[in-house]
Amino acid sequence: MSDTDSTLRAILCDVLGLSPDRVAAFDASTGLFGDLPELDSMAVAGLLTEIEDRLDVVIEDDEVDGELLESYGNLLAFLDAKVAEKA
Numbered sequence: 001m002s003d004t005d006s007t008l009r010a011i012l013c014d015v016l017g018l019s020p021d022r023v024a025a026f027d028a029s030t031g032l033f034g035d036l037p038e039l040d041s042m043a044v045a046g047l048l049t050e051i052e053d054r055l056d057v058v059i060e061d062d063e064v065d066g067e068l069l070e071s072y073g074n075l076l077a078f079l080d081a082k083v084a085e086k087a
Helices: 003-016 020-024 041-055 072-086
Strands: none
Touching: 003 020, 003 041, 003 072, 041 072
C-alpha cells in the first residue's frame, strides 16, 4: 500500500465517518460517489479540501468530474499522479 493509498483511506474514514474495516476492504473497483451514501454532493467539497491539505496538492475545479469519484481506483490513480507531479 502506497503512502497516498493509506492517506486516502484515512481521509475517507475521517471525513465520511466510515469505519476503518470498511475502508480497508475498498479495492480499485469500489464505487464511491453514488455508491456510498455518505459521499453526497455536500461531502465532496470537504473530501477534496482534506485531500488537498493532507497530500499537499491542488485539485482544480475542472479536474473534478463524475469519473474521478466513480471508483476508489480512479481517485487513487488521480492522486498518485498529483503527488508525483509535485515531487
